[in-house]
Amino acid sequence: MKPELEKILPQVSKPTRYLGTEWNAIKKDHRQVDVSFALAFPDVYEVGMSHLGSKILYHIINKRQDAVAERVFAPWPDMEAKLREISLPLFGLETGTHLADFDMIGFSLQYELTYTNILNMLALGNIPLYQSERGLGDPFVIAGGPCAFNAEPLTDFLDLVVLGEGEEVIGELLTLLKEWKQEGSGNRREFLCSAAQIPGVYVPSLYRIDYGDDGIIVNVEPVVGPIPPKVEKRIVADLDKAEFPTSPIVPYMGIVHDRALLELFRGCARGCRFCQAGMIYRPVRERSLGRILSQAEELLLSTGYPELSLTSLSSSDYTWIKELIGQLKEDYGETGLRVSLPSLRVDSFSVNLARETEGLRRSSLTLAPEAGSQRLRNVINKNISEEDIAEAVNSAVASGWNAFKLYFMIGLPTEVDEDIVEIARVAEQVAKTRAARGARKVRRVSISIANFVPKPHTPFQWEPQVGEGELRRRQEVIRRGVRDKRIIINTHDPDSSLLEGLFSRGDRRLGRLLVAAWRLGCRFDGWREHFNKKKWKDAFALTGIDPAFYTRRRRHFAEILPWDHTSPGVDKDFLQREYQRALAGKTTPDCSFDSCSQCGVCPALELPICPRGGEEDTPKTVG
Amino acid sequence: MRFISHLDLLRAVERALRRAGVPMVFSKGYNPRPKISFASALPVGMTSGGEYAEFILKHSWPPKEFQARLNEQLPIGLEIVAIKEVAYNFPALTAVVNLACYRINFFLPPGVKAVAFFATWEDFYKQEKIQVRRQTKKGIRVFDLLPHVYGRKARLGENDNVTLNIDLSFGPRGSLRPAELLQAFWDFAGWEGRMPAIQREGLFILRDDGIFSPLEVDF
Ligand code: SF4
Numbered sequence: 001m002k003p004e005l006e007k008i009l010p011q012v013s014k015p016t017r018y019l020g021t022e023w024n025a026i027k028k029d030h031r032q033v034d035v036s037f038a039l040a041f042p043d044v045y046e047v048g049m050s051h052l053g054s055k056i057l058y059h060i061i062n063k064r065q066d067a068v069a070e071r072v073f074a075p076w077p078d079m080e081a082k083l084r085e086i087s088l089p090l091f092g093l094e095t096g097t098h099l100a101d102f103d104m105i106g107f108s109l110q111y112e113l114t115y116t117n118i119l120n121m122l123a124l125g126n127i128p129l130y131q132s133e134r135g136l137g138d139p140f141v142i143a144g145g146p147c148a149f150n151a152e153p154l155t156d157f158l159d160l161v162v163l164g165e166g167e168e169v170i171g172e173l174l175t176l177l178k179e180w181k182q183e184g185s186g187n188r189r190e191f192l193c194s195a196a197q198i199p200g201v202y203v204p205s206l207y208r209i210d211y212g213d214d215g216i217i218v219n220v221e222p223v224v225g226p227i228p229p230k231v232e233k234r235i236v237a238d239l240d241k242a243e244f245p246t247s248p249i250v251p252y253m254g255i256v257h258d259r260a261l262l263e264l265f266r267g268c269a270r271g272c273r274f275c276q277a278g279m280i281y282r283p284v285r286e287r288s289l290g291r292i293l294s295q296a297e298e299l300l301l302s303t304g305y306p307e308l309s310l311t312s313l314s315s316s317d318y319t320w321i322k323e324l325i326g327q328l329k330e331d332y333g334e335t336g337l338r339v340s341l342p343s344l345r346v347d348s349f350s351v352n353l354a355r356e357t358e359g360l361r362r363s364s365l366t367l368a369p370e371a372g373s374q375r376l377r378n379v380i381n382k383n384i385s386e387e388d389i390a391e392a393v394n395s396a397v398a399s400g401w402n403a404f405k406l407y408f409m410i411g412l413p414t415e416v417d418e419d420i421v422e423i424a425r426v427a428e429q430v431a432k433t434r435a436a437r438g439a440r441k442v443r444r445v446s447i448s449i450a451n452f453v454p455k456p457h458t459p460f461q462w463e464p465q466v467g468e469g470e471l472r473r474r475q476e477v478i479r480r481g482v483r484d485k486r487i488i489i490n491t492h493d494p495d496s497s498l499l500e501g502l503f504s505r506g507d508r509r510l511g512r513l514l515v516a517a518w519r520l521g522c523r524f525d526g527w528r529e530h531f532n533k534k535k536w537k538d539a540f541a542l543t544g545i546d547p548a549f550y551t552r553r554r555r556h557f558a559e560i561l562p563w564d565h566t567s568p569g570v571d572k573d574f575l576q577r578e579y580q581r582a583l584a585g586k587t588t589p590d591c592s593f594d595s596c597s598q599c600g601v602c603p604a605l606e607l608p609i610c611p612r613g614g615e616e617d618t619p620k621t622v623g
Numbered sequence: 624m625r626f627i628s629h630l631d632l633l634r635a636v637e638r639a640l641r642r643a644g645v646p647m648v649f650s651k652g653y654n655p656r657p658k659i660s661f662a663s664a665l666p667v668g669m670t671s672g673g674e675y676a677e678f679i680l681k682h683s684w685p686p687k688e689f690q691a692r693l694n695e696q697l698p699i700g701l702e703i704v705a706i707k708e709v710a711y712n713f714p715a716l717t718a719v720v721n722l723a724c725y726r727i728n729f730f731l732p733p734g735v736k737a738v739a740f741f742a743t744w745e746d747f748y749k750q751e752k753i754q755v756r757r758q759t760k761k762g763i764r765v766f767d768l769l770p771h772v773y774g775r776k777a778r779l780g781e782n783d784n785v786t787l788n789i790d791l792s793f794g795p796r797g798s799l800r801p802a803e804l805l806q807a808f809w810d811f812a813g814w815e816g817r818m819p820a821i822q823r824e825g826l827f828i829l830r831d832d833g834i835f836s837p838l839e840v841d842f
Contacts, residue, residue, distance in 0.1 A: 009625075009626055010626075010668075015626040016626055016627055016631060019626060021698065021699055021700070022698070023635070023638070023639075023698050250638055252627050252631040252634070252635060252698075253628075253631055254630075254634075300641070301642065302642065303638065303642070304637070304638030304639060304640070304641035304642035304696070305638065305641075306637070306638075306641065306655075306656075335641070335649075336649045336655030336656070336657075338654075
C-alpha cells in the first residue's frame with residue numbers, strides 16, 4: 001500500500017472500502033499488458049460492489065492476457081476531503097494506479113443521481129472534464145448501463161457510450177484500443193470513428209443536434225461519413241455461452257448485496273409500462289438449469305458465501321425455478337446455505353417458493369402491487385388483481401409470515417385521489433389478514449411509496465411528471481387514509497425524484513447544469529443526507545435552465561426525443577400503441593406466455609420471436 | 624492485518640472455512656453459522672500480534688491439514704501460525720485467558736527529557752493506589768489499577784521514540800485497558816499525552832506456576 005494512503009486510512013470511515021486486497025481481487029502489472037481499463041462506479045463501494053454487471057466486466061477484461069481492469073468507486077466525502085488535503089489523485093484499488101494513467105475509464109450508469117459523482121471522480125483523477133478538452137495521453141471516458149439509453153446529459157464528458165449488454169462489446173473495444181495504441185498516431189478522433197463502427201457503440205461527439213426556437217429538437221444527424229443515424233443496442237443471444245464471474249471479489253465489509261449472485265435470465269416481458277428495465281433488457285433469455293447449477297457450485301467454492309441470491313427481473317418466472325431450488329436444497333442444505341429470491345411475483349406460487357427457500361428466516365415478505373386500484377394497475381399493465389394480492393398474503397400468513405413490505409408508486413399517469421386512497425385500503429386489508437385457524441396475525445405492514453419518474457424508451461416517455469407540491473399532497477392523502485397503527489409509511493423525497501426525472505429525460509444542454517451543481521458542491525445526490533436542494537436551485541439560476549421544460553411538459557408524439565437515436569430495439573410505434581392502450585385501460589399480456597405483442601425487439605436483433613428457454617425445454621406451467 | 628474490524632475478521636474467517644471445505648459444526652436457528660469463537664474481540668483501533676480462536680469441527684481432522692487448507696484460503700495478512708487439537712470439553716478460551724500483553728509506541732512529549740520520563744514512569748508505580756474511573760453500563764466504577772499490572776517495561780528507541788511493554792489483567796474476572804493505564808500516567812505526570820498506536824501482542828494464561836500461551840496448557 002502507498003504510504004500516503006496508509007496515513008489517511010485510519011482517519012476515514014470504513015477504510016476497507018479503499019484497500020483493494022479483498023479475496024479474489026486481481027492484481028496485474030500494468031507494464032505486462034497492452035491496455036488498462038478502470039471500472040468506475042459513481043457511487044460508494046458498498047453499492048458498486050453489489051452490482052453484477054461490473055463483476056462480469058471485471059472478470060471478462062482480466063481474463064485477457066493483454067488487459068487489466070481495476071475498480072474505482074466514488075470516495076465517501078470524508079475520504080474525498082483527505083485525498084484533496086494530501087493531493088492524492090483518485091486511483092484504481094488493486095494497484096493504486098492513478099486514474100489518469102488508465103487507457104480507458106468506464107462508468108456504470110445505474111442511476112441519474114450519481115451523475116455529479118462522475119464529474120467529481122474525473123476531477124479527483126486529474127482528467128479533463130470535457131471530452132473535447134482531452135488529448136494525447138488522456139484516457140478515453142466511456143459509459144454503459146441502463147441510463148446509457150439516454151446518456152445525453154453526460155455527452156459533454158463522455159467519449160463514447162455502449163448500449164446494451166457489454167460482454168462482447170468490451171472485448172471488441174479493447175482490441176481496437178490496443179491496435180490504435182500500437183499504431184501510435186495518437187489521433188483520438190480516428191479511434192472514436194472506428195469505435196463508432198462497432199455495433200452498440202455510440203459516439204456522441206459525432207452527432208449534431210439542432211434545436212428549434214421553442215427549445216425542442218428539430219434535427220439529429222451524424223457529422224461525418226458512415227456513422228449510423230441510429231445506434232442499436234447489443235445483447236448476448238445465448239446466455240449459456242456468456243462469460244459469468246464464478247470467482248467474484250469477496251469484500252471484507254458488509255455490502256448491500258453481500259451474497260453470491262446467480263443470474264437466471266435476462267429481460268422481462270411482463271410489460272409493466274412504467275418499467276424501463278422491462279423495455280430495455282428485452283427479449284427474455286434464460287440460462288439453462290444445468291449451467292446455473294454448475295455456476296452455483298463454482299461460486300460457492302470460490303467465495304465461501306453462505307448465501308446465494310437468484311437474481312433476475314422477476315425470478316419466480318424462471319422456467320425451472322422449482323427444480324432449481326429443490327436441487328440447491330439437496331446439494332447444499334447441509335452446509336447451512338441460504339437461498340434468496342429478490343424479486344417475487346404477487347401470487348401464491350411465489351410465496352410458496354419464498355417459503356421453500358427462506359423458511360421464516362426473513363422477517364418480512366416483499367410484494368409489489370405498484371398501484372392501489374385495479375383501474376390504475378391496468379393502466380400501468382401490472383397484471384395482478386386484488387384477489388392475487390389477497391391470495392398471496394393469505395398463503396404467506398398461513399405459512400407464518402407476520403410482516404409485509406408493499407411497494408407502491410404515486411404520480412402515475414391518469415392517477416386521481418380515488419386511486420391513491422386505494423393504496424391505504426389495500427394496506428389495511430393486508431394488515432387485517434388472519435390465518436384460517438389459529439390466532440396468527442399480521443404484526444407489521446410497511447408500505448413504500450415511490451414517486452413515478454417517466455423514463456425514456458417506455459410507453460410513458462411522453463408523459464409530464466407530477467410536480468413536487470402535488471406529490472407531497474398525494475403522500476398526505478395516503479397518510480390520512482391509513483388508520484391502522486401497524487402500517488408504516490415510507491415516502492420518497494419529491495425533489496430528488498424530480499431531479500432524477502430531469503436527467504432521465506434530459507438532453508445535451510444539461511451538461512453545464514451538472515458542472516454548475518458539481519462546482520457548488522453537489523455529490524451523492526441520491527443519498528438523502530447529501531442531497532442539497534438549495535445548491536441545485538442555485539445551479540438552475542446560474543445556468544438559466546428550467547427543469548419544467550424537461551419534466552413537466554407533455555411531449556408530442558411527433559417530437560424528436562433526445563434519446564431517439566439510441567435504441568434498445570423496442571419500436572417507438574409499439575411504445576405509442578402501449579401508451580394509448582394504457583389510457584384506454586387495456587392490458588397487454590406477457591409475450592413469454594402469450595402471443596407476441598410486436599414490440600419490435602426480436603426482429604431488430606434478428607432473433608426468432610421470443611427465444612425463451614435453454615436446452616431442457618419443458619412445457620411451462622404458471623403457478 | 625490493519626483496518627478490518629472484528630466483524631470483518633469473523634466474516635473473512637467464516638468464508639475461508641467454507642472455501643476450505645472444513646467440516647464445521649453449525650449453530651442452530653434461522654442463520655446457521657459455523658461455530659468459531661475468538662478469545663477476545665480486538666478493540667477498534669488496536670492492531671494485533673496474534674489472536675486465538677476455537678473451531679468446533681464435526682469430527683476430528685488432522686490439525687496440520689486444517690492449518691494448511693485454511694491458510695490457502697485466507698486473505699493476505701491473515702494466517703494460522705499455530706494449531707492444537709483439543710477435546711470437546713476443553714474450557715472456552717474466553718474463560719481461561721486472563722492476561723494481555725501490549726506494546727505501545729510514542730514519541731516523548733515535547734520538552735520532556737528521557738531521564739525525566741523514565742523517572743516519572745517509575746514514580747508513577749510508587750503510589751500507594753492509582754484510581755481509575757470507568758464508565759460501565761451500571762454506572763461509574765472506581766478501582767485501583769495497580770493490582771492489574773503484571774509487567775511494565777519502558778525502552779528508549781531512536782529519535783526519542785519510547786516503547787512500552789505492559790502486561791495487564793484481562794478477561795471477565797477483571798481487566799485493565801492500556802488506554803486507562805496511559806491516561807492515568809499522563810494525568811500523574813501532568814503532560815499533554817496523545818493516545819498512541821497500541822498493539823495487542825498476545826493473550827496468555829497466568830497461573831501460579833507461570834505464564835502460558837493457550838496452546839501450551841492442558842486442563
Ligand atoms: S418482439 Fe414479440 S416476442 Fe419478442 S420481445 Fe417483443 S413482444 Fe416479445
